[in-house]
Amino acid sequence: MKKLAELLPGKISTAKEDLLCYGFDASGLEVAPSAVAWPQSTDDVVKILTFAHSNDVPVIPRGAGSGMTGGSVPSKGALVLSLEKMNRILEIDKDNMSVLVEPGVINGRLQRELERQKLFYPPDPASMNFCTIGGNVAENAGGPRAVKYGVTKDYVMGVEAVLPDGRVINTGVKTAKGVVGYDLTRLIVGSEGTLAVVTKVRLRVLPLPEDVITLLALFNDEVRAGEAVKHILAQGIIPRTLEFLDRETIHAIENYRPTGIPKDIEALLIIELDGHPQSITKEAEKVSGAIRKLQGEVTMAEDEAAREKIWNARRAISPALYHLKPTKINEDIVVPRSSIPEMLNILRRLSGETGITMVNFGHAGDGNIHVNIMVDKSNKEEYEKGLKLVKEIFRATLELGGTISGEHGVGLTKAAYINMEIPPAELDLMKKIKSVFDPKNILNPGKIFP
Amino acid sequence: MKKLAELLPGKISTAKEDLLCYGFDASGLEVAPSAVAWPQSTDDVVKILTFAHSNDVPVIPRGAGSGMTGGSVPSKGALVLSLEKMNRILEIDKDNMSVLVEPGVINGRLQRELERQKLFYPPDPASMNFCTIGGNVAENAGGPRAVKYGVTKDYVMGVEAVLPDGRVINTGVKTAKGVVGYDLTRLIVGSEGTLAVVTKVRLRVLPLPEDVITLLALFNDEVRAGEAVKHILAQGIIPRTLEFLDRETIHAIENYRPTGIPKDIEALLIIELDGHPQSITKEAEKVSGAIRKLQGEVTMAEDEAAREKIWNARRAISPALYHLKPTKINEDIVVPRSSIPEMLNILRRLSGETGITMVNFGHAGDGNIHVNIMVDKSNKEEYEKGLKLVKEIFRATLELGGTISGEHGVGLTKAAYINMEIPPAELDLMKKIKSVFDPKNILNPGKIFP
Known part of the structure; x- marks a missing residue:
């Protein structure tokens, strides 16, 4: 490891506090690694993997460590390879509706940068304000908008990646289509960092939807909430999100940080529609009709503040649960x-x-x-x-x-x-x-x- | 081969006319196989591959033979495995927006069956009236609608397939999401029949768009046609098709089977918008504006007949070219x-x-x-x-x-x-x-x- 530290001065640590900090993720599992590396370029990653390969050192690629299943928890003696410093947005190509990013870019940051240019990257994991695109690619991350827009794999056009022996590969195409050879891109997406270390990602982006309507629906009966979901979708409406919370979830939130949701309800739906203002207004009417028919109570968020209030309840779930x-x-x-x-x-x-x-x-x-x-x-x-x-x-x-x-x-x-x-x-x-x-x-x- | 014929009576042929008919595809290449097999079930495919595997017989899977690159052209001594008789639509699951089909189902037939139920399967290769879903999966087929809706791989949720040694595998999930293990589905899609023989395909389907508007744009200048494409997309409009024909293509069509397109134009665009009637009407206005600004002439197809006329010109390209x-x-x-x-x-x-x-x-x-x-x-x-x-x-x-x-x-x-x-x-x-x-x-x- 000393040799590697000499190769990459200032980019490798074996300090106890670093080994502690990089020894766990959101799964709660914990194993201290033998060292942590912070590469700043593809070349650094090549050096690290070449070294690890010749010295049989296990390498654990890591984004923000927000994974829920221990994907970035080290094995004993392993070197953690944190991609957090490779965090540049390299290119926003509006003409071809794609972006090129390094793996350490935070999902939420990319979303905001794109929105400023009227562009849209749909995958929105609940951890979007701290999880990285590299981690999203490794886990094939989803999020509430998946119902309409799909998940990470539906947006990755290609990657640059380093193989375990240090060879650099480029997969996929810069174009909307491409059918030459096997789909290595999709194989790497969702492979949980077991096949290659992704060092660049080309993502497809969409035009930012013109408008969004957010609806909150409360039900006294869980079965009716389920029926409502069925009715909405059966009308050919695909909301951009269609979230549900059960009674226990609502109780947990309201006991932890009251948001004003009545505690005596059995189920709650958050429904978001996006698109052309006229067409989503029509859709919102249909959705509201379906909810009321099933004795649900529906309210529309009138402004951004009201919308945020609804989503804050949704995002409060995780912390609230720890109070149970x-x-x-x-x-x-x-x-x-x-x-x-x-x-x-x-x-x-x-x-x-x-x-x-x-x-x-x-x-x-x-x-x-x-x-x-x-x-x-x-x-x-x-x-x-x-x-x-x-x-x-x-x-x-x-x-x-x-x-x-x-x-x-x-x-x-x-x-x-x-x-x-x-x-x-x-x-x-x-x-x-x-x-x-x-x-x-x-x-x-x-x-x-x- | 006799042994195989005994195993599958009536499903194997070595007759000269069959060897001739199954020796070529749309690429024009031609090599006669040693036999043709028409399995009717997964079990038949298992028998064929098990036999071929133990006897080192090359197997060439084949749909309708409409491929352009010789993917289903036999090698010498090979057995052609035609999936054309495995052509059942097994399930249309409207609740979960998916269908399960056998590989021999014709793309266009599936489209029509789904439309009757207000459902929509976007991939529409030009050969859609005779090409099969199995062939589409093998080639990861696209089509004009890809610009908005993507290609075959974006719709395949999972497959049942037989490995070359006769083992049956099931890949993917029946659900909208799934991240367990590597993505074998996407690996098989587009693998051109080299990895496994697909025997069932589960496809995601969409609600049928409410309405479609078709526009025809004529330009005296090719560069301006290109500019128009750029302007349309830059406004955040994604048409469901955005086809262009150059001068030579227009001449070829008009000399072969006149459709009334003036021969002195330099470029032609076919633009189709789909979605909610009000929103696409607005979009059509914007698109027409962009075209006129660039001195293009735009007409809207007023009815189904006018729309068909436009598309007939597009579909006449291939036969017209052979007259050149x-x-x-x-x-x-x-x-x-x-x-x-x-x-x-x-x-x-x-x-x-x-x-x-x-x-x-x-x-x-x-x-x-x-x-x-x-x-x-x-x-x-x-x-x-x-x-x-x-x-x-x-x-x-x-x-x-x-x-x-x-x-x-x-x-x-x-x-x-x-x-x-x-x-x-x-x-x-x-x-x-x-x-x-x-x-x-x-x-x-x-x-x-x-």
Whole structure:
């Protein structure tokens, strides 16, 4: 490691405080690395990987560490490769509707820069104000707007990346289309930093929608809220967000930091429409009609402040939950959206049977439910009950035709469950692809595959 | 082969007329196979591949044979596996906005079935009335609507496929999101039948747009047509199609089957807007304004008949071209759309220098230009001049940051050029991925990689 530090003066640290700071992510897992590197260019990344490759040092690429499944938690003896200093927006090409960025660019910063130029980058993970584009690419991040606009993979046109042995590759095209050879870009997106270290990302951007309308719908009955979602979508309306919060989530927020939402309601929807002002006004009328027909109460945010108030409630969920119980086991299952009511029933039943509180909210439009199993890790019995519940929930999810992760990835926390979803032949192909990119298994080892 | 015929009675032929019929595709290349198989189920495909794998027989998967690059042209001794009889639409799931189809379903048939239910599958290759969804998946087919709606890969949620050794895999998810493991789906889409034989495809569908407006714009100056494209897009309008035809294309059509387009114009745009009636009416006004400002003449198709007339001209291009010269060398380069005028200038210059007619049309919105080099194959000198031109055109395309194929794939005809675009490290990864799926190299051998 000393040799590497000499190669990259000032960019490598083995100081205890750095090893502590870079030893964990939002999953709560923690393993101290042996060193931390802050490359500032592709060339630096090449040097680091070339060194690691010849010396068999595991390398853990890292963005902001906001991942939920331990994807950037080090293995023992590993070198953390933090991309945070490669944070330049290199090009905004309005003519061709694309941008070129370094991986350390914060998602929210990119959003703001683009909006100033009337451009729009849709993926908006809840952590958008601190998560990086590189991390988003590694995890194929989603967000509330995915129902209309898709997820990160739908916007990555190509990447520059460094292979574990230090070779630089360029994938994809600068053009809207391209079908020459296999799609290495899509293979790298969502590979959780196990195939290559992304050093540049070309993203497709859209024109900024002309206008946005935000609606808040309150229901005394969860089933009716589910029906409302169905009715809205059946009319051919695709809102840009369609979020739901269950009773427990609403209680948690209102007990933590009251926002004025009545506590006696059973479900809440946040619906956002974007596009041409006239057409979304018409859509908002249709949506409101569908909600009222199902005895829901609907209000429209009249201005930016009212809109912010609604979204602040949504963003208060995570901190609020920690006031319920010290530990949240946080899953992000997806079911076909028509099965959401059934899945919520199953979750409620499991909660009743085990006496463990579960808080559910998520993206109703695409069937993505954030299930939070609230326990106390120091209470061993309760914690293990919680972990057992995870398996039950995954089983039910898969039976309904769903997936065990819609946004968070597998990382460390879900690696033990991956074979519940991916059969042996497919898993075998994936592992062999990993070997093609990383025959020495030095890049983010132990992630995804158990 | 006799043994296989016994295993699948009535589904295998070695009759001369079948070998002839299944020996070529739209590329014009021709090699007779040793047999043709028409499986009717996944199980049949498993039997065929298991047999081929143990007997080292090359297998060439085939849809309708409308591919332009020889992707389904047999190699010597090969077995053609025609998926045309696996042509059922298995499920239209309106609640979850997806459909499940067999690979032999004709694209246009699916479009019509969906429209009846107010649903919409955007990818619309020019061959949509006979090409199959399986072929579309193999080639990652595009079409005029790609500028707004993307291409096939943007709609494939998952596939069932048979590996070359006969194992069945299922990739992707039935849900809108899913990030568990590597994206095998996207790897298979566009792999030109070299990795696995797709036996079922789950496609995402959209609500049918409420209304469509079709505009025809005529220009006396090609540069101004290019400027118009830029102005339309710069206003944040994304038409669902934005096609352009150059002077030579217009002449070819009007000499072949007159549609009433004045022959003295230099360029033509077909612009289609879709969405809410009010918002597209507004958009159409803006588009018309931009065209008139650049001295273009614009007319709006008042009804379905007028719209059809416009599109008939567009669809008459291919047959019309054969009246110019017996052989067309057909390329589908893509450049960043801001570089279209520059690319058209280069093409004109090359045509002038060589004396070879080139006819250019394509998808201006995404920079995809169909370059047709018109020659006579029986005139050896002229044909070789034409082939030399291809290389020049590819070089210029790549220099402008483009790609040598936007829709047609590499197949046989572009295999010799792939290393102009894909550098050695990336090509090495692709070949190793091919070996992971197909270690015996029995599936569509010789395609993509030279």
